[in-house]
Amino acid sequence: IIGTTNPDVMEIMKQLYAPFMRKSSRILYMDPASAELTKYAANVMLATRISFMNELSGLCEKFGADIEKVRGGIGSDGRIGNSFLFAGVGYGGSCFPKDVSALIHIGQSNDYPMTIAQSVQRINYGQQDRFSDKIIQYFHGREKQTQLGVWGLAFKARTDDIRESPAIRCVRRFVEAGIKVVAYDPQAAGGDLQGTIRRVANGYDVLAGSDALVIFTDWQEFRTPDFEEIAAKLSKPVIFDGRNLYDPKFVRRFGIEYHSIGRPVS
Incomplete structure (x- = not known):
């Protein structure tokens, strides 16, 4: 999309993009x-x-x-x-x-x-708040005794970008509620959460002492985890999955209580 009504600019842009348009032109010219x-x-x-x-x-x-x-x-x-x-x-x-x-x-x-x-x-902000509220309500009355293990801080996989990340908004709400958070992301830093949460270098290190695992980012390494290890290391085998990564029936085989988005709790 080229925003110009100047014929000279159109010709310059045509020549500039010519090496990428050998089979057919994909340029659309229109007013700015x-x-x-x-x-x-x-x-x-x-x-x-x-x-x-x-x-x-x-x-x-x-x-x-x-x-x-x-x-x-x-x-x-x-x-x-x-x-x-x-x-x-x-x-x-x-x-x-x-x-x-x-x-x-x-x-x-x-x-x-x-x-x-x-x-x-x-709706986007409401979805983030609805997900975090569900988790906070799950531990109502025990917030200060609760620790959550978090997988993913980036807004999506294959990036370290945390700008407007749902994970950051939700984790901030957990911390404000008095819940302790241990987080792992293979690339993303914690932004302004640094100092308020604990970071670890391995995904399974968030599990020890945690009362639930919360998933925010669909990194490939999160898609096929060791559910036996998750069930064994969590204080209580509970997963809150914000990306619907798993088959609820399969997760249930490991004795894990599984909460996802828009599906029955298993």
């Missing part, structure tokens, strides 16, 4: 205002899919449905597709939160409220 809105609208559209699935996951928990089965069903419709339909603890990073906020701001500046974008933002 349209280019700006295109960029924001693309990310807000994707964020909308995530927030819709997250809101639907809450209804699934009330209605007795399974969000993973619902996702498979609606994703099989070619008009919808499978991308960005995974329910979880919310989106983060440097793009989606910023671009949702930007579109909301542009709407406000032009006296045209972007109500869908506002709802997407509200």
Whole structure:
């Protein structure tokens, strides 16, 4: 997307990108205002899919449905597709939160409220708070005697980026409630949480002395863990999975109480 109405600029950009466009041109020229809105609208559209699935996951928990089965069903419709339909603890990073906020701001500046974008933002923060509230409520009355082991601080796998990470927001709420937190992430640092939580160098080191394992990031090493070791090392074998990484029936075989997003507790 090139935002310009200047023919000279168009020609310069055409020559600049020519080595990458040998088979066909993928450049779209448009006025700067349209280019700006295109960029924001693309990310807000994707964020909308995530927030819709997250809101639907809450209804699934009330209605007795399974969000993973619902996702498979609606994703099989070619008009919808499978991308960005995974329910979880919310989106983060440097793009989606910023671009949702930007579109909301542009709407406000032009006296045209972007109500869908506002709802997407509200649902995203609400999903993070709903997940952390569930955990805090689980240990109600015992917060100061509770320790949580946390897997993942980055907003997604394969990055050290913690900007707008749901993990950071939730862990901060745990600490404010008086809960101790031991965290592991293979790449991400703890940001302003440094000094308020304990970091360890191995994922299984968060388990000893912890009353539950909380998963925020879908790192590959978290996808096939040693459930026997988890069950043996936790003070009580409980997992709160913010990314729906596991099959509830399989986890239950190890005597682990398993809480996920939009699925029955097992």
